[in-house]
Amino acid sequence: MSTVSKPVASRAPLMDRADERLQDRSGIAGSVRGFIDRVRSGDLGSLPVVVGLVVIAAIFQSINPIFLSPNNLVNLLFDCSTIGVIALGIVCILMVGEIDLSVGSVSGFASALTGVLWVNHGWPVAGAILGALLVGALIGSIYAFLYNRFGMPSFVSTLAGLLAVLGLQLYILGSTGSINLPYDTALVNFGQILIMPGWVSSALVVVAGVVLLLTKMRNAARRRAAGLSARSTGAIVFQAAVITILLGLVVFYLNQARGVPWMFGLFVGLVLLMNYAFTRTRWGRILTAVGGNREAARRAGINVRMVYASAFVLCSTLAAAGGVLAAARLASSSQQAGTGDVNLNAIAAAVIGGTSLFGGRGSAYSALLGIIVIQAIASGLTLLDLSSSLRYMITGGVLAVAVIVDSLARRSRVSHGRA
Amino acid sequence: MANAFDGGIVGRGEAVLSLRNVSKNFGAVQALTDIELDVYKGEVVALVGDNGAGKSTLVKILAGVHQPSSGTMTFDGVPVVLDGPSAALKLGIATVFQDLALCENLDVVANIYLGQELSPMALDEVSMEIRAWTLLRELSARIPSVREPIASLSGGQRQTVAIARSLLLDPKVILLDEPTAALGVAQTAEVLNLIERVRDRGLGVVMISHNMEDVRAVADRVVVLRLGKNNGVFTPDTSNQELVSAITGASDNSVSRRASRRAGTEHSAGEAHP
Numbered sequence: 185m186s187t188v189s190k191p192v193a194s195r196a197p198l199m200d201r202a203d204e205r206l207q208d209r210s211g212i213a214g215s216v217r218g219f220i221d222r223v224r225s226g227d228l229g230s231l232p233v234v235v236g237l238v239v240i241a242a243i244f245q246s247i248n249p250i251f252l253s254p255n256n257l258v259n260l261l262f263d264c265s266t267i268g269v270i271a272l273g274i275v276c277i278l279m280v281g282e283i284d285l286s287v288g289s290v291s292g293f294a295s296a297l298t299g300v301l302w303v304n305h306g307w308p309v310a311g312a313i314l315g316a317l318l319v320g321a322l323i324g325s326i327y328a329f330l331y332n333r334f335g336m337p338s339f340v341s342t343l344a345g346l347l348a349v350l351g352l353q354l355y356i357l358g359s360t361g362s363i364n365l366p367y368d369t370a371l372v373n374f375g376q377i378l379i380m381p382g383w384v385s386s387a388l389v390v391v392a393g394v395v396l397l398l399t400k401m402r403n404a405a406r407r408r409a410a411g412l413s414a415r416s417t418g419a420i421v422f423q424a425a426v427i428t429i430l431l432g433l434v435v436f437y438l439n440q441a442r443g444v445p446w447m448f449g450l451f452v453g454l455v456l457l458m459n460y461a462f463t464r465t466r467w468g469r470i471l472t473a474v475g476g477n478r479e480a481a482r483r484a485g486i487n488v489r490m491v492y493a494s495a496f497v498l499c500s501t502l503a504a505a506g507g508v509l510a511a512a513r514l515a516s517s518s519q520q521a522g523t524g525d526v527n528l529n530a531i532a533a534a535v536i537g538g539t540s541l542f543g544g545r546g547s548a549y550s551a552l553l554g555i556i557v558i559q560a561i562a563s564g565l566t567l568l569d570l571s572s573s574l575r576y577m578i579t580g581g582v583l584a585v586a587v588i589v590d591s592l593a594r595r596s597r598v599s600h601g602r603a
Numbered sequence: 604m605a606n607a608f609d610g611g612i613v614g615r616g617e618a619v620l621s622l623r624n625v626s627k628n629f630g631a632v633q634a635l636t637d638i639e640l641d642v643y644k645g646e647v648v649a650l651v652g653d654n655g656a657g658k659s660t661l662v663k664i665l666a667g668v669h670q671p672s673s674g675t676m677t678f679d680g681v682p683v684v685l686d687g688p689s690a691a692l693k694l695g696i697a698t699v700f701q702d703l704a705l706c707e708n709l710d711v712v713a714n715i716y717l718g719q720e721l722s723p724m725a726l727d728e729v730s731m732e733i734r735a736w737t738l739l740r741e742l743s744a745r746i747p748s749v750r751e752p753i754a755s756l757s758g759g760q761r762q763t764v765a766i767a768r769s770l771l772l773d774p775k776v777i778l779l780d781e782p783t784a785a786l787g788v789a790q791t792a793e794v795l796n797l798i799e800r801v802r803d804r805g806l807g808v809v810m811i812s813h814n815m816e817d818v819r820a821v822a823d824r825v826v827v828l829r830l831g832k833n834n835g836v837f838t839p840d841t842s843n844q845e846l847v848s849a850i851t852g853a854s855d856n857s858v859s860r861r862a863s864r865r866a867g868t869e870h871s872a873g874e875a876h877p
């Protein structure tokens with residue numbers, strides 16, 4: 185009957201590691217294994233888009249070696265920024281499971297309004313931009329009102345908005361049809377030539393790496409102090425180092441040509457800001473909750489209408505911001521601004537980047553990754569001197585593949601209990 | 604008048620929550636008619652009735668999800684109008700809904716703190732996670748990780764999360780709609796223990812259940828609803844037969860005939876149930 189005293193665990197189990205069914209996922213190897221498990225269960229994150237980007241780059245580079253030249257990439261980043269900002273708004277509205285089909289028209293209207301107020305009416309440029317943004321916010325609040333008050337499906341209200349706002353754009357531009365913005369002004373320079381000096385972009389990469397490292401370390405320290413499991417310091421340093429080195433290589437490569445455009449810097453800044461808002465604020469949390477289960481969010485005491493309103497307003501405001509950037513990029517406000525494929529490119533970018541059309545699942549980074557994919561295709565096809573007909577067909581095909589991946593991943597998540 | 608609905612229990616002090624003549628109709632359907640309900644501090648009221656008796660509708664009215672078509676509600680002696688779930692939460696009425704009302708795409712911590720997140724501009728995930736673990740421990744929950752989305756949890760685990768969430772705000776009244784329906788043996792016992800613990804802390808508990816064993820185990824009073832109307836108030840030691848007949852309507856006017864029936868049962872108890 186002599187019972188051998190069992191070896192007591194050397195330290196008290198961490199509060200969130202007490203369950204014996206949990207597998208150990210600490211350290212670098214654990215992180216990798218966790219990542220593989222997530223992907224296998226359909227929680228793909230940004231993996232498909234990264235794979236897609238590599239494939240696209242490989243194809244175009246093999247056909248035309250100019251494609252990956254630093255100069256072409258710098259132009260690509262300029263082009264990304266305008267629609268990318270619009271796509272960021274689309275991510276917002278997709279998070280609550282709604283859609284805004286009028287972002288193209290709103291951006292075109294904002295672009296026209298900037299030109300009219302600034303050039304025709306002699307407003308200061310900041311006032312004109314602010315006016316365009318406010319009008320964007322107003323349009324979004326109209327959609328929110330229609331949705332909250334009358335239960336009008338956003339699909340219909342924004343489709344109506346697409347036509348009505350396009351009409352407004354044509355109306356305020358009048359018979360001339362287009363306004364040229366003066367060159368050598370801050371706005372147009374910003375859209376066309378302003379580039380970060382090499383040391384600024386390099387410094388920003390270092391700052392990003394340090395901030396990433398410090399916040400992760402602080403977070404891990406807090407968790408450890410509170411008796412929760414935390415990622416090992418090695419894993420954090422490894423991750424921060426990899427990200428910093430990758431970003432550093434990209435920036436170094438771009439600096440071989442002109443460098444990183446300030447406009448792209450603004451876009452990335454907005455993406456980081458929205459990412460913080462989505463993941464680290466109450467607003468982002470309840471936005472995700474409403475997208476996942478509207479009634480549950482309502483019963484938790486959340487003002488669901490305000491959440492929808494914020495999403496609609498933010499989406500339209502960002503669309504207007506994209507329109508202002510487009511005006512700066514083209515140095516003109518024209519009837520063509522915001523028409524054609526702007527609308528669908530913005531929506532496609534968000535979806536290709538991995539934001540679900542079904543609501544409650546998405547990330548600010550999907551706007552960034554998605555728009556790079558779309559612009560890469562556009563740029564590659566332009567380099568091949570292919571007509572826009574082919575460009576539309578190929579972009580449409582990529583969108584279809586992205587939605588198929590989303591649907592399949594969703595089915596897989598359901599069967600793995602991670603929907 | 605009110606005494607008829609106290610089920611003979613008097614002297615408990617003021618009712619923390621009481622309904623008078625509350626009716627609710629959905630279009631032509633009269634879901635609730637002239638409901639009277641009192642919940643006292645430190646008691647468990649079981650709400651029983653057949654399917655479609657209006658139990659869940661009543662709970663949703665108490666939770667502010669539905670607004671009554673007519674009638675009055677008082678909370679702590681003050682007349683209140685619950686114009687939304689947040690009004691009920693603010694008063695101190697917490698609810699565990701039958702469908703649990705969890706967001707499947709969020710993890711356990713986010714669900715427990717949904718709408719009550721700490722430090723809104725920079726979420727305090729560490730404190731929230733610790734409190735979530737503490738609440739789940741109190742319920743002896745078997746949840747391996749609070750950082751998994753709700754979608755990956757079983758029905759019983761989800762139930763525990765929903766109950767843990769209701770306790771987050773230290774409410775005065777807790778409404779539980781079928782709290783033990785999806786639970787295993789151990790968790791059912793834990794939930795019943797918890798209900799008693801909550802009651803002993805002076806909270807009012809309203810529990811809907813189809814399980815007469817659970818009702819008998821913890822309830823201080825059993826309120827029967829039938830077809831959207833009050834159909835009597837019973838003590839937990841009432842015989843099963845009597846409860847069932849009140850629930851199913853085998854006796855039409857149970858309130859008025861209760862006393863005589865009770866006397867009859869006591870007399871014939873020996874012969875009828877050997």
